Amino acid sequence: MSTLAIGFILIAALVGLVLLGMQIAYALIAVAFAGIWIIRNNMDLAFKMLELTAYSGIADYLFATIPLFVLMGLLVNVSNVGRDTFEVAEELLRRMICGLGVATVAANTIFAAVTGVSIASAAVFTRVAVPEMTRHGYRPAFSAGTVAGSSVLGMLIPPSLLLIIYGVLAEVSIGGMFLAGILPGLMLAGGFVAMLIGVTILFPRFVLTDPAATRARRLDINAERMPPHIMLGKLIPIILLVVLVLGGLYSGYFTPTEAGGIGAFGALIVALFRKSLDRKRLWEVMKQTAIISVSILLLLIAASFYSRMLSIAGLPNAIAGLVQGSGFGPMGFLLIYAVIILLMGMILDSTSILLIMVPIAAPIAQGMGIDLSHFGIITVLAVEIGLLTPPFGISVFTVHNTLNDPNVSVEQIFAATLPFVGVMLIVLLVVSVFPITATAFL
Numbered sequence: 001m002s003t004l005a006i007g008f009i010l011i012a013a014l015v016g017l018v019l020l021g022m023q024i025a026y027a028l029i030a031v032a033f034a035g036i037w038i039i040r041n042n043m044d045l046a047f048k049m050l051e052l053t054a055y056s057g058i059a060d061y062l063f064a065t066i067p068l069f070v071l072m073g074l075l076v077n078v079s080n081v082g083r084d085t086f087e088v089a090e091e092l093l094r095r096m097i098c099g100l101g102v103a104t105v106a107a108n109t110i111f112a113a114v115t116g117v118s119i120a121s122a123a124v125f126t127r128v129a130v131p132e133m134t135r136h137g138y139r140p141a142f143s144a145g146t147v148a149g150s151s152v153l154g155m156l157i158p159p160s161l162l163l164i165i166y167g168v169l170a171e172v173s174i175g176g177m178f179l180a181g182i183l184p185g186l187m188l189a190g191g192f193v194a195m196l197i198g199v200t201i202l203f204p205r206f207v208l209t210d211p212a213a214t215r216a217r218r219l220d221i222n223a224e225r226m227p228p229h230i231m232l233g234k235l236i237p238i239i240l241l242v243v244l245v246l247g248g249l250y251s252g253y254f255t256p257t258e259a260g261g262i263g264a265f266g267a268l269i270v271a272l273f274r275k276s277l278d279r280k281r282l283w284e285v286m287k288q289t290a291i292i293s294v295s296i297l298l299l300l301i302a303a304s305f306y307s308r309m310l311s312i313a314g315l316p317n318a319i320a321g322l323v324q325g326s327g328f329g330p331m332g333f334l335l336i337y338a339v340i341i342l343l344m345g346m347i348l349d350s351t352s353i354l355l356i357m358v359p360i361a362a363p364i365a366q367g368m369g370i371d372l373s374h375f376g377i378i379t380v381l382a383v384e385i386g387l388l389t390p391p392f393g394i395s396v397f398t399v400h401n402t403l404n405d406p407n408v409s410v411e412q413i414f415a416a417t418l419p420f421v422g423v424m425l426i427v428l429l430v431v432s433v434f435p436i437t438a439t440a441f442l
Contacts, residue, residue: 003039007313010035014356024352028302032309039312050305057304058297061257065174067293068260069159073115074285075267076241079276082111082124084234090132091226098200098207100136102193104129105150109189112154114241114263118387122151122395126402137214140408142207145416148399150192152384152424155350157185159245161296162350162383166376168300169358174256175249179441180373184381184431191423199419237270299355307359316363323364330368334432337361338382345386349394353383374438381428388417
């Protein structure tokens with residue numbers, strides 16, 4: 001059997017192991033170890049490569065970005081910055097059509113700029129936005145779907161853990177990936193806002209339980225308003241964090257690692273200033289930071305080991321030859337790749353898809369002249385759609401479990417997220433056809 005055939009069999013085995021419930025890191029290590037052993041017929045070489053990968057895979061100073069951005073996100077979470085951001089957005093946008101839905105998107109966009117994790121956004125805004133939207137006459141399922149749909153902004157608007165992981169796997173600048181995510185992230189947020197307004201106008205019963213009563217409440221000029229100084233007080237912490245982290249990063253004053261450190265320190269100051277961080281919460285934040293960071297770093301070691309196995313098998317070069325020989329140009333390759341990612345998103349989580357596909361696809365894309373930053377944004381967009389598609393749909397299940405409302409089923413939330421999936425597909429198509437949308441700031 002050729003090494004190429006062995007490589008394809010091992011990829012199929014990897015997907016099978018993940019579907020059977022094995023954790024992706026262990027599945028990657030097991031498959032890579034078996035592949036090197038079989039291809040080279042040398043078990044000692046497999047052990048030696050695993051040993052070298054375990055050190056060299058995460059030895060770079062750049063990897064400090066992961067625990068620092070995770071710590072920043074967790075500190076922001078305990079400081080109730082997400083709640084305050086939503087309350088201000090609600091106050092400013094309440095007179096708009098579907099104002100609370102737009103406020104949820106706006107708050108998620110700002111919150112994403114300091115957390116970088118979709119699941120965190122989904123959990124925070126389920127507790128904050130869904131009860132408020134329901135109280136103002138929005139259908140509970142639509143409210144939950146709006147939170148789930150807009151939570152995906154956390155993985156595209158920088159800083160984003162998925163962009164960091166992609167940057168490591170594809171060996172491209174993480175700062176460059178953050179820059180590449182700005183315009184597509186804003187396009188996605190703008191598309192969500194336009195969709196919410198359009199759906200509310202065309203299908204009010206899909207959004208509201210009593211459209212007439214909600215409209216009267218929205219236009220009520222005697223409604224109690226939040227004083228400007230209170231709004232400013234609620235916004236100052238997140239504005240300072242965004243300016244501090246992203247401003248320093250995009251101006252070139254900070255490296256991504258330094259930006260993570262500055263952001264974590266700023267988030268700590270905010271948490272202490274708000275007196276939301278006692279000894280118990282601090283311990284919990286530090287423990288969660290360690291658990292999440294070690295999990296991600298272990299995944300990156302496993303992915304690096306898997307990538308070395310693929311290189312030994314000659315799989316990326318062989319697939320690149322097949323793609324080029326079949327007559328597919330770059331656009332054809334991107335179309336097939338996006339479809340594969342979308343299908344995988346129905347059964348696998350985001351990180352698993354990146355770890356399996358990027359080591360194979362990134363060298364092929366580079367060989368076809370596709371900018372790897374542009375390719376990364378396409379990858380993350382396609383992967384994020386999987387957070388909203390059944391049967392996996394982790395953002396939907398996060399919202400459902402956090403909401404814990406027996407009157408709102410998972411199926412109803414999936415149905416409410418369909419318009420968001422439609423917007424994401426349109427943005428994915430636009431970004432694929434027009435690379436400038438991802439490379440404009442590079």
